Amino acid sequence: MKNRLWKKIMAGSLAAAMMVSLTACGGGESTGSAGGSSETEAAQTGAETATSERETVTVRMGRQTLQNAKLPDGDTYEDNAYTRMAEKELNIDIVDEFEANGEDYDRQVSLALSAGDIPDIMKVGSLDELEELYENDLIADLTNVYETYASDNLKAIYDSYGGRALANVTYDDKIMAIPATNADSGPSIVWVRSDWMDSLGMKVDEDGDSCITIEELETIAKTFMEKNPGGADNVVGIALASWITSGDPDGTYTMNSVAYALNAFPKTWYERDGQLIYGSTTEEMKEALAVAARWFDEGLLDPQVGTRTWDDITALLANGQTGVTFGTWHIPDWLLNNIYAMDNNARFAAYAVETADGKVNCKHNDATAGYMVVSKQFEHPEIVVELANLFYDRLANDPSLLETYPEVAEYQKQGVDGSTRPMNVEINSYNSLLEGFGQLQACLNGEITVDEVKSTEEKSNYEGITAYLEGSGDATGWAKYHSRLGGVGLIQKLTDDDTFEWLTPVFPRTTSTMETNWANLEKLEEETFIKIVTGVLDVEEGFNQYVSDWKSQGGDTIIAEITEQMH
């Protein structure tokens, strides 16, 4: 890996040298690191120890942006309420080296790498990238600055992951990045049109544990199909997106909840009896596919499964062609709200699908997603930790900060996207979802007042939900009511009742065989699954053939490679 990147860089700089000499024009910028800048404006606060002592530092950053960040007119990613606050608090001057959306950002990172000049601070998306940067000695060791500068609260956030978060970014006992955290997101929830169930006088979940069996799920879908309470043409029982399963436990528009209920964990690496296995190749997965194939055969499953896109399924729901779907706890906020926009009577109930012994299978997420790295050339690596302190500790815990910077408070109220923060990653404690929900619920029950609710987000959730419950018909309130009281409420209940059965998967780094063969194996998996579900292939034969193909086309090697990685 090391050689590969070096070759890239060498070839790049050689070509650059040639081209520059050809055009006889050695243009431009100095490549040295940004040192202290000329401005000697007095430091405004004494809150941070190091901050007040140093001169204004120019920080060149790589920023991953989001479409529709909702910045007020005149504000940009480089100059907005968040950056202004950071610049003032930390006595720095933020200059964006490059900005781009999603994948385009990754490309800019690669280009910066090949040009041999990475920004002082930037975000990288994957552990593979982080590892490459580390092996090529381009990023700074943050162990000391983390120990020295990280506030107790920030440390507590990382500690809430039981060391898993920092372990991901630690190489040879050195912390090489400030990671974004990635808390567990819960199961893939079954969302059922409860207004339809009421109008048909249906009852499910008699024992009130918020869990339904696969049979109950089938009954709901069948009844909806027969009675067609939505009065739609071309009624569909259950619709799935073309990828059918997901590697995320909460996979939206997938059959994950059914698979998990049958103890199958598609697209997941985990150990069983000391052996590493790939969830999509297990006997349990075969059973899950057999269920879907039976649905297809009985006409319960959408006949067009395999060609449905994301938008198609949203459309099926919005048209009232189907009233059952699967997804993560927050889909009411950004997907199901489309259904409310079409039909103001739409209500959804959230259920989990239970296993034969009444448990709900779920798996842990990897503790990190997204990594802030600091260039080795940068003289003030502590700034990245100070930024993290500012945004994830002080901004969350110190109300006086919002009073000093009212425009930041206004941003939070208006829902300006978090990616406009100079640290555009999420760092939240492992339990933040349920803690926030606890406060929201306490507030709704009148146990605490709105002012006692800590986060701005939960405050606005409270306001939206109360308005909705008072009958305002507010769409945001509808969404928050469903996502929080429905989605998170379900996760809270399953946690309280101890219904969850957690799987801790293995999260492998991309191995060399994966680099060459994984795309094909994924294609093999998805194509075979579609064929099995639609009855083109026999469940038994088709699946066994797939497993042996999967193994011979690199699967076995990959398992060996990952096992090696783990030890």
Add this chain to the structure above:
Amino acid sequence: MIDNKSVGSRVRIRVTYGIVFLLGLICLLPLLNILSISLSSSAAVSANRVGLLPVDFTVAAYRKIIDDSQFWKSFGISVTRVILALILNLAVTVPMAYPLTKSVREFKARNIYMNLLIFAMLFNGGMIPTFILVRNLGLLNTIWALILPGALPIFNVILLMNFFLGIPHSLEEAAIIDGANPFQVLLRILIPCAKPCIATVSLFSIVGSWNDFFSGLIYIQKPEKYPIMTYIQSLSVDIQELLKSGASVNALENVTELSNRNLNAAKIVVAVIPLLLIYPFLQRYLITGIVMGSVKE
């Protein structure tokens, strides 16, 4: 003529027209669909109810575009880019093509230049070296980064060169006998004769720089400086990827609010208008331009 048309040939013509008509439809229908989507209510669009005709006709999306400052900024950048690129392209294509029409006897280094051109047409530095070059020249985030790398369209040079070769040589000789120098020959004789071909290469240049979104993604590192097609490209969102990358709920809300197919369709429609306006004027030259340029004596 009419006598020559047997029943068989008439049937053949009908069938050919039928096929051409179908092919035309294949090109036209998606455009029509985008147009109807842009003119439908966004609820109808998200319910997949819009086909070839607008459902719940509304121009709300177009009203929204009027207020979208970034759209117009990018639009302006693209217009400037197209004009600058066109001027620059013609300014280098024409003087490059003319000397290359001379024989090796008249212009000794002709073949060296020709081979260099062909070499550069077939091989180029690739994305990363070109990026580093543009970066070291200090062109990143300027409009020149979008124009200069494509300033000399070699294909157009060859097209124009062949067109020049197709113009009767005696015209040029007559001018020389009358005392014209090479510049006068080019300006007074060849360029007026080559108008169809110049119109064609202009069209290529305009369409090429208007539609190009990729160089914007590479060389422009601030979204507010994106040209129009890069801007439109950046509106497409891969929600699945976003979910995987651990995006916050707030981010998902903001993004899905934007992934408004109805508004995006309207943006596409507005962005195509300039080309639709230019095409009819230049299109009549297109066939003569290319065909004449492709044969030489």
